[in-house]
Amino acid sequence: MGQLSFRWLPLAAVAASIGTTFAQPSPEVQQRISAAIAAAGNSTNIDYTAFVNPFIGTDNEGDVCPGASIPFGMVKFSTDITGYAPAGYIVDPTQKIRGISPMHDSGTGSSLGTYGNFEIMPLLCPGGFDTCTTTLQARERYRKNNTDDAYPGYFSQTLDNDIQIEATSTRRAGLERFTFPQGSKPYFVLDLANDLPATWAGGSMDIDPDNGRITLGGHWGSSFGPTSFNYQAFACYDLLNNGTQKLSEYGVWTGDTYGLDAKGLGQTHLNLSVNLIGGTPYQSGALFSYDGTPEQVNIRVGVSFVSTEQACQNAESEVGTTSFDGIVNASKALWNEKLSKIEIDVPNTPPNVTEMFYTSLYRASLTPNNATSETQGVFANTTSFYFDSLYCSWDTFRTFYPLMTLHSPVEFAQIVDNYIDGWRKNGWMPECRANNLPGWTQGGSSGDNIVSQFAINYHNEAQALGVDLNELYAALKTDGEVNPPEWNIEGRQINVYKQNGYVPFAVLDTASTGRQTREGSRTLEYAFEDFGIRQVALLLNQTDDVAEYTNRSYFYRNVWDKDVTSNGFQGFAQKRLSNGTFVYTDPIDCSSQDTNQSRSCSLQEDNIVGFYESSSWEYSWYAPHDTAYLIELMGGNDTFVKRLDYFFNEGYYLPGNEPSFQTPIGYHYANQPADSVDRIRDVVLTNFDITPAGLPGNDDQAAMATLLCFHLLGLYPVPSTSHYLITSSFIPKYTIHNSYLNTSTTITVQGYDAKSVQSPIPSGVAAYVKNVTVNGQVTASRCYVDFYDTFRLGGNIVIELTSNKTEANDCAGPLPASLSTGGFSSVR
Ligand SMILES: *[C@@H]1O[C@H](CO)[C@@H](O)[C@H](O)[C@H]1NC(C)=O
Ligand SMILES: *[C@@H]1O[C@H](CO)[C@@H](O)[C@H](O)[C@H]1NC(C)=O
Ligand SMILES: *[C@@H]1O[C@H](CO)[C@@H](O)[C@H](O)[C@H]1NC(C)=O
Ligand SMILES: *[C@@H]1O[C@H](CO)[C@@H](O)[C@H](O)[C@H]1NC(C)=O
Ligand SMILES: *[C@@H]1O[C@H](CO)[C@@H](O)[C@H](O)[C@H]1NC(C)=O
Ligand SMILES: *[C@@H]1O[C@H](CO)[C@@H](O)[C@H](O)[C@H]1NC(C)=O
Ligand SMILES: *[C@@H]1O[C@H](CO)[C@@H](O)[C@H](O)[C@H]1NC(C)=O
Ligand SMILES: *[C@@H]1O[C@H](CO)[C@@H](O)[C@H](O)[C@H]1NC(C)=O
Ligand SMILES: *[C@@H]1O[C@H](CO)[C@@H](O)[C@H](O)[C@H]1NC(C)=O
Ligand SMILES: *[C@@H]1O[C@H](CO)[C@@H](O)[C@H](O)[C@H]1NC(C)=O
Ligand SMILES: *[C@@H]1O[C@H](CO)[C@@H](O)[C@H](O)[C@H]1NC(C)=O
Ligand SMILES: *[C@@H]1O[C@H](CO)[C@@H](O)[C@H](O)[C@H]1NC(C)=O
Numbered sequence: 001m002g003q004l005s006f007r008w009l010p011l012a013a014v015a016a017s018i019g020t021t022f023a024q025p026s027p028e029v030q031q032r033i034s035a036a037i038a039a040a041g042n043s044t045n046i047d048y049t050a051f052v053n054p055f056i057g058t059d060n061e062g063d064v065c066p067g068a069s070i071p072f073g074m075v076k077f078s079t080d081i082t083g084y085a086p087a088g089y090i091v092d093p094t095q096k097i098r099g100i101s102p103m104h105d106s107g108t109g110s111s112l113g114t115y116g117n118f119e120i121m122p123l124l125c126p127g128g129f130d131t132c133t134t135t136l137q138a139r140e141r142y143r144k145n146n147t148d149d150a151y152p153g154y155f156s157q158t159l160d161n162d163i164q165i166e167a168t169s170t171r172r173a174g175l176e177r178f179t180f181p182q183g184s185k186p187y188f189v190l191d192l193a194n195d196l197p198a199t200w201a202g203g204s205m206d207i208d209p210d211n212g213r214i215t216l217g218g219h220w221g222s223s224f225g226p227t228s229f230n231y232q233a234f235a236c237y238d239l240l241n242n243g244t245q246k247l248s249e250y251g252v253w254t255g256d257t258y259g260l261d262a263k264g265l266g267q268t269h270l271n272l273s274v275n276l277i278g279g280t281p282y283q284s285g286a287l288f289s290y291d292g293t294p295e296q297v298n299i300r301v302g303v304s305f306v307s308t309e310q311a312c313q314n315a316e317s318e319v320g321t322t323s324f325d326g327i328v329n330a331s332k333a334l335w336n337e338k339l340s341k342i343e344i345d346v347p348n349t350p351p352n353v354t355e356m357f358y359t360s361l362y363r364a365s366l367t368p369n370n371a372t373s374e375t376q377g378v379f380a381n382t383t384s385f386y387f388d389s390l391y392c393s394w395d396t397f398r399t400f401y402p403l404m405t406l407h408s409p410v411e412f413a414q415i416v417d418n419y420i421d422g423w424r425k426n427g428w429m430p431e432c433r434a435n436n437l438p439g440w441t442q443g444g445s446s447g448d449n450i451v452s453q454f455a456i457n458y459h460n461e462a463q464a465l466g467v468d469l470n471e472l473y474a475a476l477k478t479d480g481e482v483n484p485p486e487w488n489i490e491g492r493q494i495n496v497y498k499q500n501g502y503v504p505f506a507v508l509d510t511a512s513t514g515r516q517t518r519e520g521s522r523t524l525e526y527a528f529e530d531f532g533i534r535q536v537a538l539l540l541n542q543t544d545d546v547a548e549y550t551n552r553s554y555f556y557r558n559v560w561d562k563d564v565t566s567n568g569f570q571g572f573a574q575k576r577l578s579n580g581t582f583v584y585t586d587p588i589d590c591s592s593q594d595t596n597q598s599r600s601c602s603l604q605e606d607n608i609v610g611f612y613e614s615s616s617w618e619y620s621w622y623a624p625h626d627t628a629y630l631i632e633l634m635g636g637n638d639t640f641v642k643r644l645d646y647f648f649n650e651g652y653y654l655p656g657n658e659p660s661f662q663t664p665i666g667y668h669y670a671n672q673p674a675d676s677v678d679r680i681r682d683v684v685l686t687n688f689d690i691t692p693a694g695l696p697g698n699d700d701q702a703a704m705a706t707l708l709c710f711h712l713l714g715l716y717p718v719p720s721t722s723h724y725l726i727t728s729s730f731i732p733k734y735t736i737h738n739s740y741l742n743t744s745t746t747i748t749v750q751g752y753d754a755k756s757v758q759s760p761i762p763s764g765v766a767a768y769v770k771n772v773t774v775n776g777q778v779t780a781s782r783c784y785v786d787f788y789d790t791f792r793l794g795g796n797i798v799i800e801l802t803s804n805k806t807e808a809n810d811c812a813g814p815l816p817a818s819l820s821t822g823g824f825s826s827v828r
Contacts, residue, residue, distance in 0.1 A: 024091035024692065025055045025148035032151075037354050041347030048339035049332050051346075051358035054150040057107070057699050059091045059692035064363065064699050065106035068155040068169045070331050071338050072370040072411070074388065075174050075303060076104040077167035079157050080196060082140060086113040086223075088196070089157075091148070091692045096140035097121075097157060099191065100165050100176060102235065102303050105223075105434075106366050107699030108391045113196025114223035114435060118216065118235040118303065122163045122178045123187040125289070130263055134189045135255040135283050152339075152362060153331025168327040170318035171370060172311075173302040177324050179295060186297050187289045189253070190237060192216050192270060193282040197223045200281045201230045204271040206308075207286055209250050212240035214286050215308035219274075224391065224432065225439035225489065231305070232376055236312035238300040239288065242321050245297060250288040256280055263287060298324065305374040305388075305436060338365040341407040342713075345733035350757050353730045355690045357712050360705035364403055367391075367701040368415065376436060384421035385414040392432035392439060393446035394525070395700035398661050401450050402717030402724075403706040405457050406791050409740045413465035416454045416472070419447045423475035428482075428490040438489035440603055441514075442612055443525030445479040445492050452476065452532035452720040456827055457787055459539055461740070473540055476533045480549070487514040496578070497526055502558040504578035505610070515603065519575040520559050520585075520610035521659070524622045527556040531625040531819070532720040539827045553819060556623045560633055566617065567650070569643050571633050573620045575610035583610070591615030592651045614659045617652040622659055624718055627669040628818030637670040644670075648679060655687040656697025661707050665716045665725050668816050673783050674768040674809035677728040681767070682759040684711050684730070714749070714799070718816070722787035722828055725816055728767050729799065730757050736791055743794030751801035766801040768808030773798045781813035788828040 036050035057064030065087035067078030078088035083095040088104045099119035108114055121139045125132040133139045144158040156166040164179040180186050193200040203218015217234030221227050239247060251265040257280060270284055290297060302315025319327060339361055346354050368387040375386045390396070404412045422430040429447035432439030451472050455462065462469050484491035493514055496507050502523040506516070534549035561574040566587040574582045588594055589609045590601035600607040601614070611619045621644075623630045631640045644666050647653055654660045664683050667675035687696040688708055699705055710716050714729030732752035737744045756767035772779040775795040779785060790797060802808050817823025 023146050024093055025150070026146050029053065029055065029149060030690070033355055034351060037346060037351045046340075046346070047332070047336065048358055049152040049335045051354055052152050052335075052339070052362045053355055053359045053690060054152070054155075054362070055091065055148070055692045056356070056359050056690060057692070057695040058089055060695060061109065061697055062693070062695035062699055063087050063107050063109050064695070065089065065104045065366070066150045066155060067104055068150070068153055068167045068174065068331070069366055070153065070169060070171055070334050071365040072368065072387070073169055073366075074172050074369045074371045074374060075102045075169040076106065076366075076369075077102050077155055077169050077174055077176070078104050079165065080116045080119055084111075086110050086196070088113065088116055093143060093145050096142055097159060098136055098140040099189075100167060102169075102174060102301050103233070105369070105389050105391060105701070106363065107701045107704070108224065108389075108434070109698040109700070110197065110223040110434070112198065112223070116194070116196035117220060117233055118301070119191040119194060120176070120237070120299070121189050122159070122165065122180070123189055124161055124163070124180075124184050125187045129249045129251065129265055129287065129289065132187055132189060132263070132287055134253040134263070134285070134287055135257065135261065136194060137257060138255070138261075139189055152335040153328050166324070168324060168331060170327060170330070172304065172314040172374065173300070173318040175319060175324050175327055176299045176301060178297045178299070180293075180297070182295060183293050185248070185289055185293055187287070190214060190216070190286040190288075191283070192218070192285040193272065195220050197221070198281045199223075199227075200274070202273040205252070205269070205286060207250050207252070207268040207288075209247055209268065212245070212247055213238055213312070215312065217308050217311070220435070222435050222437045222439060224434040225437050229437045231436040234304045234306070234308045234311040236302040236308055236315050238315060241298040241300070245294065246291040248289040248291045250286065252284070253287050254282070254284040256283055305371055305376050310374075335362065338362075341737050343735045343737070344731045348732045348752075348754070350730070350754050352690050353712060353757060356688060356694070356708060357731065359690075360702075360708045360712075363699060363702040363705035364400065364709060371436070378425040379421070382421055382425070385417050386421070387415055387418045388433060388436050389701065390419075390430050390433040390447075391701050392442055393430070393450055394432070394442035395658050395703040397446045397449040397453070397719050398658055398703065399706040399710055399717065400702055401453050402719055403709055405453060405717075405787065406736050407738050409458050409461060409465060409738070412454055413458070413462070413467050416451050416467050419451050420467070420472055420475050422447075423478060426490060428479055428484055429475050431490050441488055441490065444522055444529050445490070446525065446529065448476055448479050448529040449532040449719045452536050455536045455539060456720060457722050469536075469540065473536050473542070476536055477545075480530060480533045483512045485512055487512055492526055492529070493522070497523070497555070500558075500578055501555050502576055505575040505583055507578045515605055517603070517605065517607045518610065518612040520573045520616065521612045521614060521619050523559045524556050524573060524619055527553055528622070528624060528720075530555065535720050535824070535827060550819065553625060556626070557629070557633070562633070567646065569639070569646065570635060571620075572616045573611075574616065585610050585616060587616035587620070588652075589615055591617050592654065614654070614657060615652065617647065618654065618657065619659050621647075621663050621666060624662055625720070625824065626819045627666070628815070629820040631670060641667060641670050641672060641675065655683055656695065656704060658700065658703060662716070665727060668725055668783050668811070669818070671811055671815055672809050673727070673811055674805045677768055678759070678761060680711050680727050681756070681761055684708065685757075685759045713747075721817070721824060723784050723817060724787065724790075725784045726769055726772060726782060726799065728756070728769060728801070738791060738794075741792060741794075743792065745791045745794050745797060747797045747799060749799050749801060764803050766803040768802050768805050769799055770802040770808050771800040779813070781811045781815070783811035783813070784816045786828065
């Protein structure tokens with residue numbers, strides 16, 4: 001699908017057209033997972049990590065990092081591979097490995113990649129020290145095909161020269177284990193300067209041969225943000241494995257691709273500033289070897305965003321002298337704690353569904369990266385929790401945090417604390433923090449929908465969880481009222497938005513700077529952000545604000561041009577001048593039906609379409625808080641449903657693009673919930689599977705993983721509310737544990753038939769929701785439930801299915817809420 005994949009689309013996942021199948025990873029990975037799933041019925045003590053396939057999403061531009069990480073780990077050890085590999089690793093065996101490094105992000109599509117600093121590469125240098133291949137290009141090597149391996153907490157690859165690389169990690173440190181071919185002398189090149197996006201801005205390195213320790217650090221630039229900002233990072237490499245390994249040679253090197261290949265045996269210090277003339281970045285680092293021909297070499301690595309001293313301390317305190325297997329087991333235990341928050345009936349679930357579900361749940365706790373106590377810049381010394389890689393809030397507010405709401409309020413509160421701290425320190429909440437730096441804004445201040453999601457669902461616990469609701473509200477109000485001087489990186493273009501009731505195109509803005517694009521989609525997103533603020537205003541009895549922000553929640557209507565038609569459908573969102581006149585953009589522009597393959601659709605300054613990474617066809621569905629009125633705008637229920645069908649059938653729907661996430665459940669709002677069930681079966685089974693190419697584009701820091709979790713569970717969230725729509729579970733029975741609330745909620749799907757896990761659903765097979773009871777009480781509607789009536793209480797939810805679609809194609813009670821028809825009139 002999708003010509004969009006040929007454009008520069010850094011964040012929204014796009015349906016790529018590649019879909020090549022490679023024989024990576026090792027076939028044993030899938031065999032092991034399949035065996036574990038088959039054996040699960042016989043086990044009382046389930047190891048959920050055995051169901052996780054870290055390689056899903058490592059092809060087809062899924063950009064998933066399969067590296068070794070603990071939940072929310074700051075360290076994610078992965079090899080760095082040539083070609084398009086933003087997360088370091090990709091399965092494509094025609095690409096080469098240039099080393100393994102301790103820091104990565106998962107699921108971001110920044111073109112060159114993110115992190116990858118402090119890379120180390122094992123070498124065989126038969127000609128000795130001076131002949132070692134140190135530079136990026138010289139040292140890269142193919143993998144030994146079909147040997148890549150990974151599971152939660154463990155990563156391994158073998159080079160075509162038979163050196164095996166393995167890694168395991170703690171939050172800020174880890175162990176690397178290298179196995180060399182018998183009889184060879186182990187050499188290693190360590191890179192000081194390079195990172196994946198080639199942003200080196202200077203730094204230094206010291207080799208302490210007596211203690212077998214190399215400390216290094218410096219400054220680098222953002223992978224998705226202004227190039228004028230730099231962050232600092234440090235690492236500490238301990239080479240002696242608690243005194244069991246002995247260094248032979250050591251020294252420094254520097255090189256380039258034009259003949260520079262210099263080595264300084266015995267030298268221990270490098271201190272390099274930024275290269276002002278530009279060109280290829282510096283290539284420099286350390287080179288060392290070990291005495292004798294040990295088969296295995298263990299190297300301990302610590303990283304820090306504060307100092308080399310702290311990097312060493314992190315290695316000492318988190319790894320110490322624990323063995324490789326000890327760290328692996330500790331990591332697996334942490335993962336089991338996360339994965340067991342949702343326990344499914346494995347023996348009666350189709351094996352592929354089990355694997356997709358636990359792999360998605362795994363990635364739902366892989367990011368953001370917990371860099372608490374590793375803060376720099378304005379966050380130095382903060383007493384708040386601190387998370388790096390909020391990359392980006394526009395991606396994650398829709399499904400990531402609503403899933404976290406169900407089972408992990410403690411983690412959610414820490415991240416909310418971090419958003420509020422962003423407001424304290426920078427003036428606005430973070431939108432797209434990348435590499436500890438503000439990244440580019442996409443829709444507006446989507447963090448508003450994240451913190452309001454927390455407030456609405458956990459206001460009773462907020463204080464105990466360390467979140468001050470008044471402060472949270474003050475942060476929201478700043479996003480909603482105060483125009484930053486520069487809204488490219490945080491906040492919104494509020495002044496002109498408030499004046500006009502929409503973000504005008506080609507407006508004279510004398511007070512703030514930003515890229516004059518995306519006026520249509522920014523208005524739609526701003527309006528939903530305002531709804532988030534409105535919800536918290538309601539919660540806190542801020543009556544005036546409730547009126548004001550309810551009104552602003554309707555601003556999405558102000559970019560609706562009722563006169564625009566496309567493919568026989570009338571009414572589309574369009575950008576608009578400040579005098580009120582709409583500026584026509586063909587609604588198919590930037591869709592998969594667009595015949596212009598080279599049109600700018602992302603953050604480029606010549607994106608004149610009015611929408612971010614989407615067409616008007618796609619974004620015109622976007623008013624999650626007021627779909628009832630959207631239906632009116634589109635001409636009523638029948639037309640709305642026909643238009644939805646057309647949208648999917650013609651390929652305007654982009655399964656990996658965030659604005660499309662909620663469209664498959666649209667039928668619920670026209671009182672045809674069974675049509676959503678058919679649509680979601682199709683969406684899941686056409687676009688997701690258990691192969692490396694099994695994601696339809698960037699995971700976007702588990703935005704897609706959590707979307708898939710919801711689809712498989714038969715639920716779909718309305719962000720900034722406590723509502724979850726009911727679709728149709730792919731799993732016959734599951735329990736969601738919320739240990740903070742001390743509740744467990746079991747959903748039992750009566751009449752579940754594994755044959756329903758196909759598309760189309762065969763006739764006569766039960767899949768449509770007939771009846772929903774919560775702790776014995778029939779629910780008012782079979783289309784949605786409220787968190788307060790269900791998962792907050794615990795107990796049993798029984799969902800009865802029927803094969804009679806006609807019978808089930810009706811909410812049999814209230815439709816999911818919309819603001820303009822009286823929905824969301826109170827918060828719980
Ligand atoms: C599970 O236990 C049953 C009954 O003891 C046995 O027949 C079956 O082979 C076992 N399955 C696996 C995968 O171990
Ligand atoms: C691995 O497979 C790829 C694709 O077939 C091939 O280009 C490469 O040479 C192979 N690597 C080795 C070490 O055989
Ligand atoms: C590196 O050199 C700069 C000046 O060139 C100096 O200010 C800095 O202290 C040096 N850093 C280290 C770690 O040697
Ligand atoms: C590390 O070395 C010390 C001192 O030789 C020794 O007492 C200790 O047992 C070693 N630890 C491990 C895990 O090997
Ligand atoms: C953090 O604390 C250090 C040491 O007290 C101080 O030098 C630095 O200015 C502080 N940074 C910030 C941003 O508060
Ligand atoms: C983040 O790290 C801090 C410090 O170790 C810890 O207290 C906190 O629980 C961690 N949070 C998450 C979500 O992992
Ligand atoms: C808001 O008003 C309601 C109803 O009067 C009351 O129960 C609630 O405690 C108030 N909330 C706050 C935060 O003042
Ligand atoms: C708004 O401005 C545009 C461009 O100057 C102009 O073409 C249009 O007629 C104006 N509309 C109104 C309602 O004045
Ligand atoms: C759509 O159908 C629902 C439920 O049948 C009804 O309440 C609503 O008024 C209809 N909307 C329109 C615009 O006709
Ligand atoms: C499971 O997924 C694999 C890989 O996509 C596919 O070949 C197989 O048909 C799927 N099995 C089922 C039962 O859906
Ligand atoms: C729904 O389930 C309840 C409880 O089992 C039952 O009383 C009720 O008749 C059922 N309703 C329908 C429409 O099946
Ligand atoms: C399906 O349900 C509809 C509406 O309740 C009913 O009229 C129809 O007879 C049912 N069809 C079957 C095959 O039971």
